[in-house]
Amino acid sequence: MPDSTPSSPSPDPADRSPVLLEVEELVVRYPLPGGFFRRSRRFVEPVQGVSFRIRAGQTVGLVGESGSGKTTIGKAVVRLVPPHSGAIRYRQERIDLLSGARLRPYRKRVQMIFQDPHNSLNPRLTIARIVGEPLEIHFPALRAAERRDRAAQLLARVGLPADSLDRYPHEFSGGQRQRIGIARALAVEPELLVCDEPVSALDVSVQAQIVNLLQDLQQDLGLAYLFISHDLAVVEHLSDEVLVLHEGKIVEAAPAEELYRNPKNEYTRKLLASIPSL
């Protein structure tokens, strides 16, 4: 087992910020389909006892290959998949035990942005509706005109022109759609964004714009990120701390620069070696 409690040697200001998310010995298990009239005892376990914490304003990078369990961890954190065992705490509250309406305050604080901006926006809705929808749920007191104003502000915040409001997703490029996804996530004023491969489907030139935008937003709004990607170069660039995931387990956890300068785990070294270098 790797050292599971990494501690930054330097007294980073982030160390004094409150812990937002605490994941403890998380296990996610899916049953495999069994035969007719037979209860299946077989299962797959994409996440096998993972622990980490994220402080306010901090970026934790989660890096691993397809099948490493990184997306499942992200989904468990936003409660899209149920944990088999372990605990997920948000500001000290066990959110893995909540359900239904009691989850709503948590969903307001933790939002997610997805990899594929083509499939994560409803093609039949205008941008005003897409960005305004979370407001309907979490700020029911807002009137329609106020929601629209708020949506316009959010679009400006992520660098989209004001006339985007009444347009549809297909009228935008991949990078712009990712900006719309970010605006939608920001609508409810969250504290933590779970970003699942948000730049992997984009050109490197567009990737750079989105990475810069995420950094700006963090600085201005004090957001925390759980940044999930297979690309260690991007993860290292954005993160304070990096968790390397392999076959459902964290094999190395270290501050970003240390991980790059002095990778301890063999798998981490392999990941670093596969990054094309200029």
Add this chain to the structure above:
Amino acid sequence: MPDPDAIPLLEVSNLSIDFVSEERIVHAVDGVSFSMQAGSTLAVVGESGSGKSVTALSLARLLPSPPAQIRSGKVFFEGTDLLTLPERALRHYRGGKIAYVFQEPSTSLNPVFSVGFQLSEAMALHRPDLQDRRAAGIAALTEVGIRDPERCWKSYPHELSGGMQQRVMIAMALVCRPRLLVADEPTTALDVTIQAQILQLLREIRSRFGMSILLITHNFGLVKGFADHVLVMFRGKIVEQGPTDAVLASPRHPYTQALIACVPRLGESKKRLTTIDYARLDALLSQS
């Protein structure tokens, strides 16, 4: 060194392609010229919409027309102009002498046929000489590093991982013994570790079979150590071309400089990444 007097494997001269719709005409490719010697590797680098894929597809006339319309230019392959060739004769080149590997292997493979069936189909058209297609197919799957080629031959695409599917696509290209392999963003849909493996595989088959590779990519990070020459496209035009090492060491065009600078580098944690200033580029391009 290739003989400079030899006929180039591929010579594209003054190629211009428009996309014509009722509302407007888009000049997707605008006066593009380049050539490739046999056995060489050329990378075409550019962003979405730069015309790099359209250029690549036009070589074997794979663009649907309409909307695509070749306005001008010639594509000579071993001295034959492919753009004026009758369709029947072109078949010999398309997928035969010029093979393609695309970005998304899961959509390039037909989900309802086995790998073996799809490989046999490719051979039936381009390698009628082969007595035993199964043996040749299994040999090709072995060549692309598939460990259990017998099992892979019987598999359906959904049973394979993305990296394996891309290996199958490369095997399908290889089995026709092409002279030129056009790889259009072959690793963009794959993890970085698998990307490294696929690029290594392409390097190996290039040296083993002496084929040329035309790599289309948006990522300058992939070019170093892979391509001998690089060509940078922006808004349908070539803005810079030259030997890869020279272009990477001292890129002359501001677009090339920006495209190289926006690749994230390890050990530069938390710095802002360079982005491309399109307004400045447009001003520059309109001057020239």
